[in-house]
Amino acid sequence: MTHAHATTADMMRAPYPAEPGAGIYSNKLGMWVFLASDVMFFTALIGTYIILRFGAGTPWPQPGAVLNVPLTAFNTFVLICSSVSMVKAFASIADGNQKGLRFWLLMTMLGGAAFVGVQVFEYIKLSGHGLLPSGFTDGSTLAEHAAGDPVKYGLASAGLYGSTFYSMTGFHGFHVTCGVVCMTWVYFKALRGGYTQQDYRGVEVIGLYWHFVDLVWIILFTIAYLI
């Protein structure tokens, strides 16, 4: 059997037992159906944010006034890098490269853990400066700044701002955390040689989840931090 001219499309149709009719193996089909439901979950969060923000009728904090955009831009880059390392892990095992699989899975885990770590750091800093889901805390740095410039800091919308910000980014962070935990499980299975060029379903399925989490963050970063 020769794979020399195998294409990416062939790689997507690896010879696993497929669901009748769909032609897709059940693990992958299940993950895509879950992701479809997760799209609706995040749509509810983002839709609520849009309605609350544009229906508030009061100024929203300007980009960069409350949040640390450079730090989160860096964190976005970290997550993008982890998405690339995930797809490299997938490509490695599709080519039968066990060493590459283990290396790139480790890089992905570290990238995901770093992302969550930076997000926790950001939350600690933000709450220290006075941004809570309920708004700006009395006597905090942010409350003082907002009193001096209520339009720039969106003083009248602070409660909505805090609650939507922590809801959207918090649920995303939870997704990343779950991804890192699952990735750790996949990594240890890979260390034991649990994936082969003939069967790498677990790698493909965790990869789909991971890229979806990256995709959602790309949208969230824009609407929560830049607009």
Next chain:
Amino acid sequence: METAGHKHPNYIAIWVWLAVLTVIEVGVAFMSALPKLVLMLLLVGMALFKALLVAMYFMHLKFEQRTLRTIALIPLPLAVLLVLVAITEKIW
């Protein structure tokens, strides 16, 4: 059994696109010269393009069969509908 590698998409090129677009997004977001609406449309457009790159190349939708692409696309019109219905709630 010969096990030469598959022909993979250029993942590094996609990574460069994503990284460069992120830098451009941050740059554009702080350009106060653009009207707010134009800025928002531009930023959302770039974010959607980045999301499309991830879905097509990292999630391999570009190379998948039609059934799977359909499953992946089904929630999108529903998501748009959900937001539109909620936004236009006052009309009902």
